[in-house]
Structures are given as structure tokens and as C-alpha cells.
Amino acid sequence: xxxxxxxxxxxxxxxxxxxxxxxxxxxxxxxxxxxxxxxxxxxxxxxxxxxxxxxxxxxxxxxxxxxxxxxxxxxxxxxxxxxxxxxxxxxxxxxxxxxxxxxxxxxxxxxxxxxxxxxxxxxxxxxxxxxxxxxxxxxxxxxxxxxxxxxxxxxxxxxxxxxxxxxxxxxxxxxxxxxxxxxxxxxxxxxxxxxxxxxxxxxxxxxxxxxxxxxxxxxxxxxxxxxxxxxxxxxxxxxxxxxxxxxxxxxxxxxxxxxxxxxxxxxxxxxxxxxxxxxxxxxxxxxxxxxxxxxxxxxxxxxxxxxxxxxxxxxxxxxxxxxxxxxxxxxxxxxxxxx
Amino acid sequence: xxxxxxxxxxxxxxxxxxxxxxxxxxxxxxxxxxxxxxxxxxxxxxxxxxxxxxxxxxxxxxxxxxxxxxxxxxxxxxxxxxxxxxxxxxxxxxxxxxxxxxxxxxxxxxxxxxxxxxxxxxxxxxxxxxxxxxxxxxxxxxxxxxxxxxxxxxxxxxxxxxxxxxxxxxxxxxxxxxxxxxxxxxxxxxxxxxxxxxxxxxxxxxxxxxxxxxxxxxxxxxxxxxxxxxxxxxxxxxxxxxxxxxxxxxxxxxxxxxxxxxxxxxxxxxxxxx
Numbered sequence: 200x201x202x203x204x205x206x207x208x209x210x211x212x213x214x215x216x217x218x219x220x221x222x223x224x225x226x227x228x229x230x231x232x233x234x235x236x237x238x239x240x241x242x243x244x245x246x247x248x249x250x251x252x253x254x255x256x257x258x259x260x261x262x263x264x265x266x267x268x269x270x271x272x273x274x275x276x277x278x279x280x281x282x283x284x285x286x287x288x289x290x291x292x293x294x295x296x297x298x299x300x301x302x303x304x305x306x307x308x309x310x311x312x313x314x315x316x317x318x319x320x321x322x323x324x325x326x327x328x329x330x331x332x333x334x335x336x337x338x339x340x341x342x343x344x345x346x347x348x349x350x351x352x353x354x355x356x357x358x359x360x361x362x363x364x365x366x367x368x369x370x371x372x373x374x375x376x377x378x379x380x381x382x383x384x385x386x387x388x389x390x391x392x393x394x395x396x397x398x399x400x401x402x403x404x405x406x407x408x409x410x411x412x413x414x415x416x417x418x419x420x421x422x423x424x425x426x427x428x429x430x431x432x433x434x435x436x437x438x439x440x441x442x443x444x445x446x447x448x449x450x451x452x453x454x455x456x457x458x459x460x461x462x463x464x465x466x467x468x469x470x471x472x473x474x475x476x477x478x479x480x481x482x483x484x485x486x487x488x489x490x491x492x493x494x495x496x497x498x499x500x501x502x503x504x505x506x507x508x509x510x511x512x513x514x515x516x517x518x519x520x521x522x523x524x525x526x527x528x529x530x531x532x533x534x535x536x537x538x
Numbered sequence: 539x540x541x542x543x544x545x546x547x548x549x550x551x552x553x554x555x556x557x558x559x560x561x562x563x564x565x566x567x568x569x570x571x572x573x574x575x576x577x578x579x580x581x582x583x584x585x586x587x588x589x590x591x592x593x594x595x596x597x598x599x600x601x602x603x604x605x606x607x608x609x610x611x612x613x614x615x616x617x618x619x620x621x622x623x624x625x626x627x628x629x630x631x632x633x634x635x636x637x638x639x640x641x642x643x644x645x646x647x648x649x650x651x652x653x654x655x656x657x658x659x660x661x662x663x664x665x666x667x668x669x670x671x672x673x674x675x676x677x678x679x680x681x682x683x684x685x686x687x688x689x690x691x692x693x694x695x696x697x698x699x700x701x702x703x704x705x706x707x708x709x710x711x712x713x714x715x716x717x718x719x720x721x722x723x724x725x726x727x728x729x730x731x732x733x734x735x736x737x738x739x740x741x742x743x744x745x746x747x748x749x750x751x752x753x754x755x756x757x758x759x760x761x762x763x764x765x766x767x768x769x770x771x772x773x774x775x776x777x778x779x780x781x782x783x784x785x786x787x788x789x790x791x792x793x794x795x796x797x798x799x800x801x802x803x804x805x806x807x808x809x810x811x812x
Binding site: 201204210211212213293417420423424426427428430431433434435436437438476480481482483 | 605606607626627628629630631632634635636638640641642643644645646647648651652654655656658659661663664665666667668689711
């Protein structure tokens with residue numbers, strides 16, 4: 200048998216053996232990359248130094264626990280969050296291209312954040328709320344524009360790509376019009392960057408993402424059922440409208456929280472669910488492999504961003520955009536060729 | 539012609555006359571376009587009912603309203619005397635199952651996992667795979683004759699196999715009522731007869747089967763009860779032998795024909811005249 204039944208008391212779930220093994224391997228890869236991330240810095244630390252520093256011993260406790268760990272933790276958690284957001288929207292649109300970074304939700308969240316720093320005073324709370332509202336308004340706009348053709352189908356994707364282009368232009372315009380110091384801050388951040396992240400900035404986002412993940416756990420079974428199509432979902436007992444509303448809120452929340460702190464980091468949400476799905480050999484777009492792949496991918500991309508032109512650290516978004524652009528072109532080719 | 543009896547006693551006395559699933563005075567519309575106005579329809583319990591009629595006569599729409607895919611603008615669809623929209627989604631989904639016409643399986647899904655999706659209304663958040671689920675899925679795979687395909691991927695199957703897998707999925711839902719929208723449409727003739735025989739077998743095991751069918755001769759051969767629809771109205775209903783004649787076919791399908799007994803089983807068979 201290639202499936203395992205996990206049973207606790209009267210509760211039991213059926214999982215594929217391969218999905219479990221691949222998930223463990225992905226988690227291991229993410230942690231290994233995280234260890235490299237903790238070792239890397241102005242001076243390399245050995246893994247044993249890192250581990251003792253994490254335990255609170257040695258000379259480099261401050262460097263590793265207070266400077267490097269928040270960045271590494273942010274890469275893992277934000278990567279997982281983006282992977283989940285991608286899986287959610289790819290499930291919802293039933294299309295590998297239907298991820299939040301492609302259809303403009305990242306750009307919309309970023310517009311909201313820009314509004315918060317240029318027009319308002321740009322506190323952390325304003326940034327967070329601004330990006331969530333920006334993301335939700337963008338989702339609403341795409342939904343209204345594609346009402347005729349329904350949620351699945353290439354039309355929604357094409358509309359999303361157009362909305363993304365428009366919002367990206369709007370974002371540049373806001374940056375150009377802004378005061379110089381604001382514009383400089385915004386431009387550095389517009390590429391999507393984890394540079395200089397500290398604990399104070401990530402506590403709240405981690406809590407929010409954790410909460411969203413818990414909500415997602417309660418929705419995941421219905422979400423996978425809905426992948427059978429609207430008709431079977433309804434007739435097998437899914438409350439489709441309620442599910443869609445909640446799942447869009449969670450998906451936008453996952454994207455916007457990351458965008459509020461790190462700026463728009465593209466490609467992770469697009470690629471992680473598909474890579475995770477193929478590795479795990481799973482049916483449809485599954486959540487756990489998507490989250491774990493997202494974490495490992497963003498961690499790896501952030502390492503590349505730090506190492507590529509060292510000692511200058513690139514914004515991680517530059518790396519993900521460069522790789523993601525090629526992947527997106529390939530996906531589009533495949534999508535257009537599909538009958 | 540206009541005073542056609544709408545119900546006559548069934549030739550199958552086994553079918554009880556009680557009805558749990560019924561439409562009362564329903565009007566069905568897509569936006570402004572009214573498909574059916576003020577229609578009554580009782581689903582005969584324990585029987586195999588076939589709904590026939592020309593394209594766009596509202597038969598699929600009728601079926602969709604019975605499974606909460608279309609909310610009537612007036613009237614009610616009731617189950618056990620209660621409006622179906624008042625039931626919890628999962629609890630009504632344990633009573634009435636539906637197989638739509640357009641089906642798309644998730645990528646890379648094994649047959650057994652797809653059939654297991656039929657168990658959704660029986661599962662809770664934390665218990666998504668019980669011994670009961672296992673039993674129901676095994677039973678459904680056997681009933682639809684697809685046990686040997688259990689570990690195969692759905693996308694690798696032929697059209698006929700795939701359709702039987704979908705039937706297995708809706709069987710695993712273990713609903714006393716089974717509604718099927720043109721289940722035989724894309725199948726070759728052998729698979730069509732196999733599938734219809736399966737539905738008749740399910741009826742014999744006590745399920746109520748309602749299917750929209752295009753082939754009148756097949757409907758006459760396998761169904762206990764025919765519902766003929768035209769322009770959103772129920773024109774006639776009853777046992778095939780009681781209601782099918784040249785006049786009905788002329789009225790419903792606008793097709794001149796003669797009706798002869800099917801040489802194999804004796805049910806009405808229509809033969810269009812040139």
C-alpha cells in the first residue's frame with residue numbers, strides 16, 4: 200500500500216506515504232538551508248558555533264540570535280506563507296498561473312502599503328492594514344472583472360496579469376511623486392527584501408501568519424473537495440460561498456502580511472505549490488508540500504541574494520523575479536498550447 | 539392531445555407511491571430567463587426515473603434544482619416535507635447525490651482517492667478517513683466494476699472507465715437518492731448499456747435513481763417511470779408502456795415516428811418515419 204492511515208482515538212486521516220516522506224525531506228532541506236543562513240554573515244560561523252549560540256552559549260549569541268535568526272526565521276515563515284497563498288489561489292482558480300503574485304495581489308498589497316507610508320504616517324499597523332486592504336480590493340476588482348467567465352479559466356488570469364501591470368505602474372508613479380526620503384525607502388523595499396529585518400518587525404506578522412494557518416487547517420478539507428468543481432462541491436456538502444470568502448481572506452492575508460514587511464516577493468507563491476505538488480506526487484495542489492517548498496525556496500533565494508554580489512546584499516525579490524520570470528514564460532507557453 | 543393523464547399506476551407494483559423528494563410550484567430561471575414556470579414533480583421512491591425531452595427543455599435545470607445548484611425563484615424543493623435549502627449542506631448531501639455532466643478530476647489523482655472524495659459529507663474536520671469510509675469506497679469500487687483500477691491514475695483511463703469511476707465516487711456518498719445528468723452521453727454503446735444496467739441494479743438494491751437521458755429507447759427499456767418535458771413543462775409522466783406513443787413523441791420531440799415493442803424486451807421502441 201502506498202497510503203498510511205494516521206489514527207488518534209476516533210480521528211483518522213489517510214495520507215500518501217510519498218507525501219509524508221517528501222514533506223519530511225523538504226522540512227529537512229529548509230532547516231539545513233536555515234543553518235547555512237545562520238552561519239553566513241560578515242564572518243562565517245561554524246555550525247557548532249551556531250548551535251551553541253542558539254542554545255545561548257558562546258561569544259556570538261547576539262550576532263546569531265538577534266541579528267541573523269530573525270532574518271532566517273522570516274525567510275522560512277514568509278516563504279511558507281507565500282507558498283500557502285499560492286496554493287490557495289491556484290486551488291481557487293484551478294490554474295497553475297492563478298497565484299497572487301501573477302494576478303496582481305502582491306502589487307495591490309504593495310499599493311496599499313505605499314499609500315500608508317506616503318499619505319499616512321507609515322506605522323507598522325498602518326502598513327499591515329494598508330497592504331491587506333490593498334490586496335482585498337485588488338481581489339475584488341479581479342473578481343468583478345471576471346464575473347462573466349467564472350473563477351476558473353484563463354480569462355481571470357489574463358485580467359489579473361493586466362491588473363498587475365497597471366498596479367505596478369501605479370506603484371512606480373507613487374514612488375516618483377513621493378518625498379525623496381520616502382521614495383528612497385520605498386524603492387529599496389519595492390524589490391522585496393529581507394535585509395535588516397529584526398525581531399521587533401517580525402513578531403506580529405509571525406502571529407498573524409500562524410493564526411491564518413490555523414484557520415486554513417480547518418478549511419483545507421473543504422478546499423480540496425471544492426477542487427472537484429463547483430457542482431460536485433455543492434452537492435457533496437461544501438458551503439461554497441462561505442468557503443470562498445474565507446479562503447480569499449486567508450490567501451490575501453498570507454500575501455499581504457509578507458508584503459507589508461518585506462515588499463512584494465514574487466515567484467515563491469507561483470512556483471512553490473507546483474514544485475511541492477510534483478515532488479509529493481500529490482493529487483491537486485496540496486498545502487503542506489506548498490508551504491514547506493515555499494520556506495525552502497525563499498530561504499535559498501535569500502542566501503543567493505546575500506552571496507551573489509557579496510559583500511553587497513541584493514534584495515531577495517530581485518533573485519526571485521529573475522528566476523520566476525523564466526518559469527512564468529514557460530508556464531504561459533504551456534498554458535496557451537493546452538487544448 | 540392536451541388532456542394527457544400525467545400519472546398512471548406504475549407497471550412495477552414494487553415501487554412504493556410515497557415521495558420524499560418533491561418540487562412544488564417551482565419556477566426556475568437563470569437571471570431573467572425563465573426556464574420552467576410553476577412546475578410540480580414528485581420523485582417516485584425506489585424507482586428508476588428517466589427525464590426525457592429535447593435539448594433546452596429544462597430537464598437538466600430541473601435536476602439541478604433538486605440538488606441545490608439552482609434556487610427556485612418561486613416554490614420549494616422539499617425533502618421529507620422540509621425545504622432542502624433549510625438542511626445543513628452535509629446532511630442533505632448524505633441523502634441526495636448528484637453526478638454532473640461536466641466532470642474534471644484534479645491532476646494526478648488515483649482512482650481510489652477520487653472515489654474517496656464521495657465520502658466528504660460523512661467526514662468531519664479531524665476524521666477524514668474512518669473504517670466506514672474504507673468500507674464504502676471498497677463497496678463503491680466493486681459496484682461500479684472498477685476495483686482493479688483502484689490504484690491507477692484517473693487521467694490514464696479511457697472515457698468509459700472514467701465515467702464508471704465517477705459513478706463509483708457518487709456511489710461512495712451512499713445516498714438513498716442518486717441524480718445523474720446525462721450520464722451516458724460520451725460513452726460508446728456498450729458502456730451506455732453497462733451503465734444503465736448498473737443503475738437498474740442500484741434501483742433493485744433500494745436506491746432511487748433519477749437520470750436525464752437522451753436515448754428514448756434506452757429510457758423505456760431501463761426506467762420504471764418516464765418524465766417527458768418540453769419548454770420547461772412536464773408534458774407527461776408514467777410507466778414507459780403507459781405513456782409512450784407516436785403522439786407523445788410527436789408532441790415532445792416534434793418527430794414523426796411509429797412506436798413498436800422492443801423485440802428484445804418488449805418495452806416501447808420508437809422508430810422515426812421518413
